Amino acid sequence: MSDLPPPSTPAKGSPVVSTPCPTPLFPSAFSQLSQLRTVAKQLEEALVGELPPNPTIEDLPK
Numbered sequence: 454m455s456d457l458p459p460p461s462t463p464a465k466g467s468p469v470v471s472t473p474c475p476t477p478l479f480p481s482a483f484s485q486l487s488q489l490r491t492v493a494k495q496l497e498e499a500l501v502g503e504l505p506p507n508p509t510i511e512d513l514p515k
Contacts (some may be wrong), residue, residue: 504512
């Protein structure tokens with residue numbers, strides 16, 4: 454015989470309650486990919502505009 458305690462089992466009559474999966478703390482991979490696509494689209498649109506030789510903040514695309 455070993456000195457290990459017997460495995461624990463739920464008491465008779467007590468139902469085993471399963472809890473739903475917790476909400477993830479981080480956004481899903483799909484939402485992160487969508488955001489990257491949006492950023493890429495913004496960069497693409499920004500490259501279309503022409504900037505003067507010495508641009509200032511006011512000259513940047515909005």
